Amino acid sequence: MTHALGYSMYSESSLDRSDALVKQHALLVKRIAHHLMARLPSSVQVDDLIQAGMIGLLEASRKYEPSKGASFETYAGIRIRGSMMDEIRKGDWVPRSVHKNSRRIAEAIKAVEDRVGRDARDQEVADELGIDIAEYYACLQDSASGKLFSFEEVTDNSEGLIEHVGEAVSSPFEGLQEDAFRQGLADAIAGLPERERLVLSLYYDEELNLKEIGQVLSVSESRVSQIHSQAAMRLRSRLSDWF
Numbered sequence: 001m002t003h004a005l006g007y008s009m010y011s012e013s014s015l016d017r018s019d020a021l022v023k024q025h026a027l028l029v030k031r032i033a034h035h036l037m038a039r040l041p042s043s044v045q046v047d048d049l050i051q052a053g054m055i056g057l058l059e060a061s062r063k064y065e066p067s068k069g070a071s072f073e074t075y076a077g078i079r080i081r082g083s084m085m086d087e088i089r090k091g092d093w094v095p096r097s098v099h100k101n102s103r104r105i106a107e108a109i110k111a112v113e114d115r116v117g118r119d120a121r122d123q124e125v126a127d128e129l130g131i132d133i134a135e136y137y138a139c140l141q142d143s144a145s146g147k148l149f150s151f152e153e154v155t156d157n158s159e160g161l162i163e164h165v166g167e168a169v170s171s172p173f174e175g176l177q178e179d180a181f182r183q184g185l186a187d188a189i190a191g192l193p194e195r196e197r198l199v200l201s202l203y204y205d206e207e208l209n210l211k212e213i214g215q216v217l218s219v220s221e222s223r224v225s226q227i228h229s230q231a232a233m234r235l236r237s238r239l240s241d242w243f
Helices: 002-024 026-037 046-063 072-091 096-116 122-129 133-154 158-168 174-190 194-205 210-217 221-238
Strands: none
Touching: 002 026, 002 046, 026 046, 026 072, 046 072, 096 122, 096 133, 096 221, 122 133, 133 221, 174 194, 174 221, 194 210, 194 221, 210 221
């Protein structure tokens, strides 16, 4: 009887804490949803993102462990974005041709960089693809929204990828795999060209929109989108062994 009463009191306390966290961070869901909407087609509804994000927030409030070290806002942000991306992937809103072109660009970047031993320049990638620079930029623009989520899958949702790697190679060294992936990701980001690193930092860390980033860099909004897309595909090419 004592055990049952203790469990009931503990459960109620946990639920109260969960409810408080959800209420306190509801605006975080809206902020993330509107931030992502800046890169999505009009067919995606912000209300759908918010609804999915609230589910992520609720899951975060129930699973959060302060002893792990990360703040709740950081932990919840990962869960919220993950839930939103799951919702978008269900709709398969990125055309197959965009996925194909994105893979081709990532492969071309890798081929050039393996050959020259440095960051691939735009014109070099275009030459590798057998297209002119204008067409290359058009492909980057088309791929921009799709690669937003490919990048976030590697960064904000890296936990899921690490779990997938762990399933593929089940061993006592899974913790080392996780550490190795995170270090590999950090190295890949640090090794990006300066402008690409800056765009990713302003977008993901400072949460500026594309127009605001363009003002910082004195370039057009579409150019920022191209830089972001190229950075994401460069990361994809450099982390290809993990996929």
